[in-house]
Every structure is written in C-alpha cells, then in structure tokens.
Amino acid sequence: MTKRASDGAAESNRLHRELATAVVSFHEAVARAVGMTAAERKCAGLLAERGRMTPGELVHETGLTSGAITGIVDRLTKAGFAERVAHPTDRRSVIVEARRSDELFAMFGPVFATLSAAMDKLDARYSDAERALILRHLADTIAILRAETGKLLAAPAIGKRPA
Numbered sequence: 001m002t003k004r005a006s007d008g009a010a011e012s013n014r015l016h017r018e019l020a021t022a023v024v025s026f027h028e029a030v031a032r033a034v035g036m037t038a039a040e041r042k043c044a045g046l047l048a049e050r051g052r053m054t055p056g057e058l059v060h061e062t063g064l065t066s067g068a069i070t071g072i073v074d075r076l077t078k079a080g081f082a083e084r085v086a087h088p089t090d091r092r093s094v095i096v097e098a099r100r101s102d103e104l105f106a107m108f109g110p111v112f113a114t115l116s117a118a119m120d121k122l123d124a125r126y127s128d129a130e131r132a133l134i135l136r137h138l139a140d141t142i143a144i145l146r147a148e149t150g151k152l153l154a155a156p157a158i159g160k161r162p163a
Contacts, residue, residue, distance in 0.1 A: 016141070026115075034107050039064060041108070043072050044081050047098040048105060054087070054095060063149055 024038065031041035043058055053061075058069045073096050076082035081100055087093040098104075126134065 030108065030111050033111070039068065040072050040075060043069070044076055044098075044104055045108070047076070047082055047096060048101040050098075051101075052085075052095050052097045054093060056093075058096065063153065 027041065028038040031038045034041070036044065039062065042062055046058065046061055047053060055066065055069050055073060058064070058073070059066050062069070064072070073082055073084065076096075077084060081098070081104055083097050083099050084094045085097055087095050123131065
C-alpha cells in the first residue's frame with residue numbers, strides 16, 4: 001500500500017470511528033430526553049415496530065445479554081411500554097408485547113423528523129452516481145459491522161477485566 005493509500009485508509013477509519021461515536025451519542029441524547037437509556041429506547045422501538053418479540057429475539061437484535069434484556073423489559077413494563085405474556089407454544093418462555101406504541105412514536109417522532117429533514121437536505125447535495133456510491137459504502141459497512149459483531153458474540157471474551 002502506498003503512503004497516500006494508507007493515509008486515506010487511516011482517515012476513513014478515523015471517520016468511521018467518529019461516525020459511530022456520533023450515532024451512539026445521538027441515540028443516547030434522544031433516549032435521555034424521554035428518561036430512557038439508549039438500550040431501552042432501542043428495545044422499545046423494536047417492540048413498537050414489530051408488535052411482539054421474545055426476549056431471545058431482543059438479545060439477538062441488540063447484542064445485549066439476556067440479563068440486560070430482562071432488566072430493560074422490567075423497566076419498559078413498569079413504564080407501560082411493554083407487557084410479558086405467556087408464549088402460546090412454549091410454557092418456559094414469554095413474549096414481550098408492545099404497549100402504547102403510538103405514544104412512543106409520538107415521543108420520538110419530532111426528533112427523528114428533524115434528523116430526517118437534515119439528512120434529506122444533505123442527500124440532495126449529491127448526484128445520483130455519488131449517492132449510489134455512498135449507499136453502497138453504507139450497506140457494505142453495515143454488513144462488515146454485523147459480521148464482526150457475530151464473530152465477537154461467538155468468541156470467548158477478550159480483554160476481560162479480572163474480578
């Protein structure tokens with residue numbers, strides 16, 4: 001790799017890290033605005049979109065531990081945004097059902113509407129060819145992140161702090 005190519009790769013990596021931090025910070029700020037954590041908001045949003053999920057599905061979709069999901073579902077249930085119901089075919093399991101989804105969407109709607117408007121304005125700055133390249137890059141980035149997440153979840157813990 002040439003010096004110029006390695007400089008470009010380093011800048012790309014730096015910007016991807018910065019993007020990840022900005023996305024996490026944004027979602028944390030959105031959640032805090034309504035008294036939730038980002039993980040609670042993500043789970044509430046998944047439930048609101050899908051209507052119902054098993055705790056295992058929430059674990060799979062979020063990458064959180066089953067213990068973390070249990071605590072989040074407890075808090076969402078207490079706040080009235082979720083309810084545990086008996087699983088229709090597995091007595092050992094429950095289904096988590098969304099409650100007050102319209103209220104949840106109303107709480108987050110204005111924040112995401114302004115974000116969408118700003119992103120639409122940004123998107124309009126690019127030609128169709130540039131937009132296609134950006135979209136391909138985003139899709140490829142998402143695929144890489146999902147693959148790397150899968151590897152981490154399947155591997156033994158690394159760099160675990162001593163108890």
